[in-house]
Amino acid sequence: MPSSAGPSIGTITEGGRVTQVGEGQEAEETAPPVMTFGAPTAGEILAERYELVEHINNDSAGRLVWRGVDVVLRRPVAVVLRYPGGDSATEMLQAAVAASRVIHPNLVGVYDAIDEDERAYVVREWVDGNSLRELVVDGPLDPARATAIGNSVASALAAVHATGMVHGNVHPGTVMISDDGRVVLADARTDGADSQENDIRAVGGILYFALTGHWPHAEAPLRGATAGHGRAAIPDAVRDASGAIAAPRQVRAGVPAYLDDLTMDLLDAEIAPPSSDVLAAELARLDVPAEDHFLDQTGTIRFTADPGDDPSPLAAAGGRKVAVGIAGLLAVALVGLLIGISALGGDDKSPDTEPVARPSNSAPSSQASTPAPAVRKLSVEEVRIIDPDSKLRDELDDAEKVIDGDEDKGWGTDTYTTANFGNRKKGMGVWIDLGAPHTVKSVQAILSSTGASAELFWGEADFPSTSSGDKQLVASYKNRIGQPFEEHDGTTMTFNGFNPEQKYQYLLFWITKLPASDLKIDVQEIKVQGS
Numbered sequence: 001m002p003s004s005a006g007p008s009i010g011t012i013t014e015g016g017r018v019t020q021v022g023e024g025q026e027a028e029e030t031a032p033p034v035m036t037f038g039a040p041t042a043g044e045i046l047a048e049r050y051e052l053v054e055h056i057n058n059d060s061a062g063r064l065v066w067r068g069v070d071v072v073l074r075r076p077v078a079v080v081l082r083y084p085g086g087d088s089a090t091e092m093l094q095a096a097v098a099a100s101r102v103i104h105p106n107l108v109g110v111y112d113a114i115d116e117d118e119r120a121y122v123v124r125e126w127v128d129g130n131s132l133r134e135l136v137v138d139g140p141l142d143p144a145r146a147t148a149i150g151n152s153v154a155s156a157l158a159a160v161h162a163t164g165m166v167h168g169n170v171h172p173g174t175v176m177i178s179d180d181g182r183v184v185l186a187d188a189r190t191d192g193a194d195s196q197e198n199d200i201r202a203v204g205g206i207l208y209f210a211l212t213g214h215w216p217h218a219e220a221p222l223r224g225a226t227a228g229h230g231r232a233a234i235p236d237a238v239r240d241a242s243g244a245i246a247a248p249r250q251v252r253a254g255v256p257a258y259l260d261d262l263t264m265d266l267l268d269a270e271i272a273p274p275s276s277d278v279l280a281a282e283l284a285r286l287d288v289p290a291e292d293h294f295l296d297q298t299g300t301i302r303f304t305a306d307p308g309d310d311p312s313p314l315a316a317a318g319g320r321k322v323a324v325g326i327a328g329l330l331a332v333a334l335v336g337l338l339i340g341i342s343a344l345g346g347d348d349k350s351p352d353t354e355p356v357a358r359p360s361n362s363a364p365s366s367q368a369s370t371p372a373p374a375v376r377k378l379s380v381e382e383v384r385i386i387d388p389d390s391k392l393r394d395e396l397d398d399a400e401k402v403i404d405g406d407e408d409k410g411w412g413t414d415t416y417t418t419a420n421f422g423n424r425k426k427g428m429g430v431w432i433d434l435g436a437p438h439t440v441k442s443v444q445a446i447l448s449s450t451g452a453s454a455e456l457f458w459g460e461a462d463f464p465s466t467s468s469g470d471k472q473l474v475a476s477y478k479n480r481i482g483q484p485f486e487e488h489d490g491t492t493m494t495f496n497g498f499n500p501e502q503k504y505q506y507l508l509f510w511i512t513k514l515p516a517s518d519l520k521i522d523v524q525e526i527k528v529q530g531s
Helices: 087-099 132-138 143-162 196-212 257-267 276-285 326-339 399-403 467-476
Strands: 003-005 010-014 017-021 050-058 064-070 075-082 110-115 120-125 129-131 175-178 183-185 382-386 428-438 440-447 453-459 492-495 504-513 522-530
Touching: 050 075, 075 087, 087 110, 087 120, 129 132, 132 175, 132 196, 143 175, 143 183, 143 196, 143 257, 143 276, 196 257, 196 276, 382 399, 382 467, 399 428, 399 522, 428 522, 440 504, 467 504, 504 522
Parallel strands: none
Antiparallel strands: 003 110, 010 017, 050 064, 064 075, 075 120, 110 120, 129 175, 175 183, 382 428, 428 504, 440 492, 440 522, 453 504
């Protein structure tokens, strides 16, 4: 029986060609062929829906990866097949089903998990882009981009951990960066071999790899990251004579001290890591300057309870331990609660946020703290329904209910004969005026049912509330925020990806398809978070 599921496979680029690879790993060139009997063929349609187009490769776990097309929704998909069935196929399907419980912009989507006895397969989102491993081939990333990627990974883990689950497979091959900049985490495992703490420490490894091009796997081993795995090999971290890892600032110039400290703390087994939501909040708070302010020794929160402990080999190699009191951790936890898991998924950071200066063992006691501006719910000055293709314009009432704070009341469309508005409209939308330009962190739309498709755009001008004015507005609002939510499995859509250096006043929540089950949709509430 087909069933919905959650994160997916990754992508790498080989010779300019985008390939999707399970667990972010390629099979070694000497890997034996799989599925010789009953092997899939191009043109074959699985489950009367998914057409196989091209065999991409076989991944390191012995699974076949195909590019396909969902012939119902006409969208590209990746199909990962396992043959024959048995325990290996069961583990793959269980991982997909477990992942389906978590919906987050930084997790790759899984559309189906199907067991047909003679073979099992998972249908996943097709991502055009590169794995972090491939992205760093051309050289380490700048600190700002490394921080943004770490924030996205931590945000995805916060969503996973909130359900009590563990990802268990975080490494540069499972962190994917799409061509439009979206960062997604792929290939969660379900064998129970890892812990949430290991997930969090792996974020330190992701930061280290992004900043240096080296993976500290000997200190924090992760699946798929061991050296010598064919073309998937990742260089080991730089180490001193005792085997201690060199800090990122010792490997390359230009790494801010507070980002260096945070990375080394996460890798230090003697320092208890923060929870994933607290870590995501801290990474979102950090505004790494473009210039080389790497001599600044303050800025990030350090995760240790006792500054009197003897320094670890990691600290001797460049990490610097600083005590953080309970009040400091509670302050960061409060930031995490204010932002919420749904607002932690973007790669963006508030441009007005300065690193909080916290006294270190070596910093002058006169250093002052600069609090970060709080992320809050922004008020909306005006809201109205955009309906450019209607002559009657009889669905414009109750727009104010989408911002009244009552999720039981909202604005709704009429009931149409098909999900694409009965072939009468390209879509309908809710236009929002924040009254003045603001830094925006996220927009959350709460809907009455699942299955709707929608996008979020921003524009720079208002237009008359007429059919002609609505047409002009839709035509001019071409700047999309984040990803379109097609076949969204939940009733809450969260849009991240706002430019931290951009101010926003006018937003358009644009509905492109109605749920096939209801042929209508109600927008119960729209919430805008920012500062």
